[in-house]
Amino acid sequence: MNKKTVLITGASRGIGREMAKVFAKNEYNVLINYNKSEKEANELYDELISKGYSVVLYKADISNPLEADAMVKFCIGTFERIDVLINNAGITDYKMFTDTTNEDWNNIINTNLNSVFYTTKSAVKYMLYEHSGKIINISSIWGMVGASYEVAYSTSKAALIGMTKALAKELGPSNIQVNAIAPGVIQTDMLNGIHEDVIEDLKNETPLLRLGTPLDIANLALFLASEKSNFITGQVISSNGGFVIN
Numbered sequence: 001m002n003k004k005t006v007l008i009t010g011a012s013r014g015i016g017r018e019m020a021k022v023f024a025k026n027e028y029n030v031l032i033n034y035n036k037s038e039k040e041a042n043e044l045y046d047e048l049i050s051k052g053y054s055v056v057l058y059k060a061d062i063s064n065p066l067e068a069d070a071m072v073k074f075c076i077g078t079f080e081r082i083d084v085l086i087n088n089a090g091i092t093d094y095k096m097f098t099d100t101t102n103e104d105w106n107n108i109i110n111t112n113l114n115s116v117f118y119t120t121k122s123a124v125k126y127m128l129y130e131h132s133g134k135i136i137n138i139s140s141i142w143g144m145v146g147a148s149y150e151v152a153y154s155t156s157k158a159a160l161i162g163m164t165k166a167l168a169k170e171l172g173p174s175n176i177q178v179n180a181i182a183p184g185v186i187q188t189d190m191l192n193g194i195h196e197d198v199i200e201d202l203k204n205e206t207p208l209l210r211l212g213t214p215l216d217i218a219n220l221a222l223f224l225a226s227e228k229s230n231f232i233t234g235q236v237i238s239s240n241g242g243f244v245i246n
Contacts, residue, residue: 003054005029005079006225007072009062009119010089012041014188015138018214019086019221020044024053026222029079033071033089035061054079062089063110068118076126084225085123087116087160088138092153094193105152112156116163124171133176134225137164138217139236141184141244157182161236168234177233179224184240186212207242 006023010016012034021044024030030048032055034041041057048055056078060067075082090112093104120135127133142150143157161180168178185191185202203211220239223229238244 003027003029003079004083004225005031005075005081006084006086007031007033007075007082007119007123008086008088009033009115010035012037012044014190015183015186015214015217016086016088017044018218019088020055021048022215022218022222023084023225024048024051024055028054028084028225030055031071031075031078032057033060033062035059035089062115062119065118068115069122072119072122072126081130082123082126083132084134084136085120086136086138086221086225087119089115090138090153090156092150092190094149096149097151100152108152108156112153113159113163116160120167124176127171127176128174131175133171134229135167135171135176135178136221136224137161137178137180139164139180139182141182141238141240144182144236144238144246145244164236165234172233177224177229179229179232179234180236181217181220181224182236182238182240183217184212184238184243186214186217188214202243205243206240210241212239212241 006028008016008019011020011032020030020032045057058071060071062068137160139160140157142154143161146154164178164180216239
């Protein structure tokens with residue numbers, strides 16, 4: 001098989017779903033990982049298969065190291081390679097820090113951070129053998145600047161940025177690039193718990209006067225996965241419409 005292969009975690013909805021579509025259209029083999037959103041995953045699979053794209057579904061709770069490892073092995077066994085790993089799976093929980101329970105905290109850290117460690121550790125073994133690979137971690141602007149009522153989420157995404165920078169230095173000599181995308185406010189299900197007035201304020205505070213779309217992020221991921229980005233590593237690229245400018 002000459003096609004490149006991408007494994008996308010949390011790919012049944014939102015940004016992950018759009019990335020699966022974009023990579024499939026650009027002739028990648030795509031492994032669509034999902035955990036709970038089986039209906040959405042099957043619908044996406046059927047849509048892409050009907051268009052003749054090379055995709056497979058894989059159900060895994062990647063906060064479990066055994067399931068994450070089995071998923072990576074399945075990907076390599078199916079497509080004989082893994083060129084790009086996109087760590088996209090993530091959850092949030094809007095509540096005051098004082099109302100955040102130990103269970104809330106652990107759930108977010110396990111899903112948003114520990115899962116990245118497990119999946120990446122497994123994929124890197126193959127990439128090191130091949131002396132090539134691209135790892136793209138989906139962080140958030142809240143990992144850069146913090147967000148009220150999202151302390152656990154912001155913490156997990158900030159840690160992901162630190163992991164990206166450190167791992168890029170370690171894997172660079174092996175020709176493996178590691179970068180992070182820190183999306184701004186994106187039109188996905190994660191906005192469902194936010195009042196419309198707040199969303200409108202966020203839009204007005206964005207210099208481009210709009211919210212981001214999953215396609216905005218998917219196109220950036222496609223660039224980072226391509227050979228055009230071969231000299232980019234350890235970077236945090238924030239597609240946020242100017243909402244945060246460093």
